[in-house]
Amino acid sequence: MLALFYIFIAVAVGLGIWQLNRLSSYKQVILNNDKGEPVNAIAKSEENPVATEKDNDIHGKFFLIFLIGFYLLMTYCLFFMNDIMLPESASVEGENDDNLFLITFILIGVVQFATQFLLFYFSFKYRGINNRKALFYADSHKLELIWTTIPTIVLTALIGYGLYTWNDVMDLSDAEDPLVVEVYAQQFNWQARYAGADNTLGRGNVRNIKDINTIGIDMTDANSADDIPVRELHLPKGRKIVFKFRSQDVLHSAYMPHFRAQMNCVPGMVTEFGFTPKFTTQEMRVQEETVRKVNGINKLRKAKGEDPYEFDYLLLCNKICGASHYNMQMKIVVEEEADFYSWLKQQKTITELVN
């Protein structure tokens, strides 16, 4: 990417030198100042402040060059930046999302390439020539009908698929035996709580925050007793997870890019989101796209003399929340269900912690 910039700088310098030629259009003249004394001055030959035929020609051609440059930039970004993109969705629901994304991107990509071509090509092709008259063409219902109907049909299809995906992701009512997990946000860290054996979270409110009960679990609620507060999020592979989000101070947003998941954490209310993890952390680490991205990162790290980085799922804050917003993160570990339960068993319940 930096190379592209250097190429651009080289072109700009070239253009600058070429433009220096314009200096020849200036000539030294002797003018009189207010007091009538002669002074040396540089004057430019009289110029027409409105575009001339020559201007039309130059800038029409520039538009064509600009179009080519823009095509190169688009091609580079669309096809050669793949190494730094997120790997395929790590959640089952995210697959639909990736598909919809691909379809949408192909569609807008085609429209983008075509309309930009028309715009800049016309700017070049019809650059003004003296004494030519433009075509008086004010209206065509047929054309307008075409470009009203086609977008309408295409968008209807997109909306349909989009809403199907949206409902699939957001509707948690049909989830069979989901694992309920609370994600709790505060300036500037994340905590989580598992619902324990009863798979029902006890009530929570900031007014219950006291000592080790940092997330305000209501201990008078019978469902709370077996709840398990933790500081690292572990998820079982292949099981639908229903997240309940809370925040104790300001708005935060729980963003899990690898799972195509995001939901705001709103003080005073509980928000929800759900997905089913598809790959364990280990599986994701050997996934082709991940390996490519991690190798790229490690090459940079090596050059800086830093330790190599190992892939992990992350939960990060994506709603401006204060000074350390940029470093509010929690590691997510996805593992086989058996491993998950043996990990969970080692964690203390809130009752054990409080007493």
Added chain:
Amino acid sequence: MSEHHHKETFVTKYIFSQDHKMISKQFLVTGIIMGVIGVFMSMLFRLQIAWPERSFSIIEAFLGHHQTDGVMDPDMYLALVTIHGTIMVFFVLTAGLSGTFSNLLIPLQIGARDMASGFMNMISYWLFFISSVIMVISLFVEAGPASAGWTIYPPLSALPQAIPGSGLGMTLWLVSMAIFVASSLIGSLNYIVTILNLRTKGMKMTRLPLTMWAFFITAIIGVVSFPVLLSAALLLIFDRSFGTSFYLSDIFISGEVLHYQGGSPVLFEHLFWFLGHPEVYIVLLPALGITSEVIATNSRKPIFGYRAMVGSIMAIAFLSTIVWGHHMFISGMNPFLGSVFTFTTLLIAIPSAVKAFNYITTLWKGNLQMNPAMLFSIGLVSTFITGGLTGIVLGDSALDINVHDTYFVVAHFHLVMGVSAIYGMYAGIYHWFPKMYGRMMDKTLGYWHFWITAIAAYGVFFPMHFIGLAGLPRRYYSNTAFPLFEDLADVNIVITLFAILGGLAQIIFLINFFLSIYRGKKATQNPWNSTTLEWTTPVEAIHGNWPGKIPSVERWAYDYSKPGYEEDFVPQNVPLKEGEEES
């Protein structure tokens, strides 16, 4: 009309002027000054994004105690992005754009002596001036200016414990915006009344130039939506200062539970975006109106599909008031509402597509005059398409989940409303400068200004989409906390370099603008061979606009290259020939 030539003192002519042309220049110059501040701020935070925590003497020189040895503090970073957004959206692209061109063009293009109420017009400017001054003063508050993002979501914006900028800085922000809303409302009401009541003889609504339609509808959107922002701000002031709980509930911060109970930040989000989304069109429609005019004039062709253009402006305006929820898909509101807003949002793509295609068709078989204004207009159509298309991704709730609040969004809205609206504003300035100052701007400097800006704008915002797709959240002070994002650092450096290039290019414009006021070549009466009424006024602007009778209008505004005429334009005040049909 000699009664309009009463004696003017320096104060009534240049300061408390009630002449729409002077007020328009006041708006423009104030807007430019605010623009310089806003753009300069973006340069500062782009330095931090590209080279996190590296020391820069320019940061040391400008940020006072908000930096340590040339490294800006995280709080100051957030303050800069907040104020950059506020200034650019409201002070430059709303007041600077609408204020300048609505004021200048409405009376001139509809054939009126002045605005319906010159006094209210003057008040509108001075309220804007006061609000600008307060916003600038807020930059010098000890704890720093407002820093909760330009959307100022509570509780962050309500609690000084959460971020230092939410103290006095935020109070000043809210006061400034409240005054700004008043200014905008007074202005908008004036524009609406003037267009409805003061059109000259023959200027039917269907003969209005598209600029007029755009400004008219923009003013209506403003009147409908700005009061909602004012009420949102007032309720926030209540929560902050008088202990109410409109937006706040169950908060534990700095080791104590606050008394607030029962409110919801989601309410604020609804109120804010009920203005916030129409605001996008308040910014964009005037730019599109200007572009319609500039493209038709310089293509020497009628604008293609006049009626469809008016219809799309109306459709966009109507839809813009029922799509605000697409900013809130993941706010915790009912997912069903998300479906409704996805539907209405994607509908907006249809009138937008019609507009884009109509512009392109206007170019087809034209005789394009590549004036700087024309270059910026073509640039606008390009960025409007690029930015608009990514809106299809963001408006789709299912896709928004994963790109919400990432740099993808930043790239999208900067192209579609930031860069596009700025291009429209530049097109307007280059095109109507002769009408404002009686002189021409330098063409060559204009060309340099456009090409460097055009390259820099895409250099900044096109790659930015892709770091967003890679998952990079916006408003991060530094990306060094995540090894995951380390491979995006190079792209960020390139973006910053282009941003600096683009910022420097605006200096060319400033030099051109201010020098041309005094040194520009004297303008002729109708330098672009345009058809609209403003070019029938004398070059030396006078109070009351026309020395004699106001011309009456005989035809629509787009008789360019009409068959049967030798000239390639027929001004609106030229009567139809016998047997000639009006288009």
